Amino acid sequence: MGDVINLNRFRKGRDKAAKAQDADANRRKFGRTKAEKAAEDGEEARRKALLDGAKREE
Template sequence: MGDVINLNRFRKARAKADRAQEADANRAKFGRTVADKARDEADTARRKALLDGVKLEE
């Protein structure tokens, strides 16, 4: 026979893990400096311009 599990404790542990995962995502999304955001935006624009520059016309 299996071990007895406290379902309330299991539910709370799962909710805590979900909150921790959401906090990590929010740190990555909102925890960046203005310089980081500007660098990423410039890099994205540069890659898009490079890709558009080598695109063949149909």
């Protein structure tokens, strides 16, 4: 026979793991410093300007 498992413990463990994964995603999304945000915005602006400068007139 197989091992007996407690379904409530399994469910709670699964929910806890899902919350931990969501928390990790939020830390990556919102846990940046002001300098990191500014650097990323500057890089995005530089890439956009480079792309717009490479467009050809029709």
